[in-house]
Amino acid sequence: MVDAIGYAAKHSFSRLKPLRFQRDEPKPHELQLEVLYCGVCHSDIHQVKNEWSNTVYPCMPGHEVVGRVTKAADGGKFKVGDLVGVGCMIDSCQSCAPCREGDENYCEGPNSWLATYNGPMIPAKKAPTGENIYGRDNTYGGYANLLNVREDFAIRIPDKLKPEEAAPILCAGVTTFSPMRHWGVKKGDKVGVVGLGGLGHMAVKLAKALGAEVTVFTTSPEKKADAEALGATHVTIEKEVTSKAEELATTPGTFDFILSTVPEKHDINAFVALLKRDKSLVIVGALEPMAPVDNQAVAFHRRSVSGSLIGSIRETQEVIDFCAEHGIAPEIEIIPIQQINQAMKKVEKGDVRFRYVIDMASLKDEDGGDEDE
């Protein structure tokens, strides 16, 4: 075991505070990293506040991690000193069909994949066999100085990317890139992006780099200029569309693909009506019951409403390399970890352009105490 420090919440109503803990020694197939930067994802907030009713406390978030390898087995893929990224997964069962086919993010092992924090995805008590194949529960994420990861789950960060800018690509980037690849977004396609936050702003950049004409749908008129600067050809205030839902229902749609990045329950009916025949709206932001979808709009043009969850390790390396090649970087604001609670409040209000990234050099060896607050 190795002494480690990080920031964690002790309860659903408590702020994140310093926490001393111990990391395992890395297993033979694992790396240990010194964390340099960690992005702040809206999921971190959902998880800290137990908004998915599955949080184990203390909860130490962080799954957009860039760090430097400090421990690695000889002869492995990485060596000490390498710059690597870690996204939402640090391991998976390695034996189910999705894992064998390179879709680890859809791992069907008894505990699903091992989430970087609050893992595994299916804890022992919910697993069909009642076991935990990883031997670890309540994993602590990247709001820490050290992190372990299965070597195969570490992403090589190219020199062309700044480490602090690479971090958000590991979740926000791949979560939007993976469905665009899977549903075949290509040059000339008309792509809609609903919501312009951490995920949405990456979706705009990536879709544009794939050659698509991008329309951003946002509730915030003040984000119009931002959306255009990011590469959107059209910016539509959501209300302009949702108020015309009935009229749209009888008009053939023009969009090849729409990605909804809104991180909470919302009404997608008007956006479904914008899709061409046989096309899909894919929800990546909200992991909860959505507002009712009218099957008339879906069926009348054989449309689909689909969901997609982060992306595979292969796709994560692909999007990192794609960003390096196309000069794409997220818009970030660097904060010391001591500002994490204020930053989370701003993320909840949508008041961030567009991703906070924690500079982990700010972390000090202190203990937050036992008070709940």
Add this chain to the structure above:
Amino acid sequence: MVDAIGYAAKHSFSRLKPLRFQRDEPKPHELQLEVLYCGVCHSDIHQVKNEWSNTVYPCMPGHEVVGRVTKAADGGKFKVGDLVGVGCMIDSCQSCAPCREGDENYCEGPNSWLATYNGPMIPAKKAPTGENIYGRDNTYGGYANLLNVREDFAIRIPDKLKPEEAAPILCAGVTTFSPMRHWGVKKGDKVGVVGLGGLGHMAVKLAKALGAEVTVFTTSPEKKADAEALGATHVTIEKEVTSKAEELATTPGTFDFILSTVPEKHDINAFVALLKRDKSLVIVGALEPMAPVDNQAVAFHRRSVSGSLIGSIRETQEVIDFCAEHGIAPEIEIIPIQQINQAMKKVEKGDVRFRYVIDMASLKDEDGGDEDE
């Protein structure tokens, strides 16, 4: 104009009663048929009762029609005396992309396709151009002695099929066959059919003939023996699945395709959880807002919830020929048209095994009068 008779409802609260009316002379590209049989679809009831808020009165339903050609242009595809079928469409714009590509059921013309009754799908007042390209509104369907149809929209009925049994294939058959073809149901697939009514019972027969292993989900324990007789390998009472929705959410699904044929709003979350990764649940029964779908179950295995609307003319001919080749026929009960109101009540209660078909020889030249009842 030709004198004609049929059964129609004058208001959303009135019974169907005899109505004398006039059919147009068929246009040069049209046939006129003497209707022999007409199936009773749940849509007929939705439309008669204005449950989709778009009914024009009088409403004369009927879109599962088999008849004999009485008028046809010389040199056309059909000649007087031929046995033909007419499904939900009697025409389409013929110029939009879906029409050119043989997907007339997704016609994007200003009035969409011309429904066999209560057509066109988009009336002039809702059309973007305010026009009606068909020159006909409030079409009267197959609960009548005569019907006109664009020659290209008439289906050839093979000798191997009894005309009264062919009728329900023209809507219930193609509506379930089309999505199974589109989503690629194949030999060995595990297919679920939710709801065992007119559509559901055809879905079971067709899926089995395609080589799938079929599971029926029904709310009615008394339909278990029926489902097995139709070809289902497994029959599951819906409550057994829906009550375990939470448990299912963490178990990998085993179904390649699930078709929901329930003709009203219902909760599909438990069924979504039964799908394999990357597979689809397709809703063909309900054309209305569904119960909220939890995107967690959708996204965690990259599933899709899709809709499909009837089928194309090509697919309608294909399913008719497929049924003839495989000896598939719907389970029907023949009624005289004078029993239509009682029959509709039974359909609403699910008390029919499995499709009423009206023997149009029962139709008499009488007028139902003007009273609303």
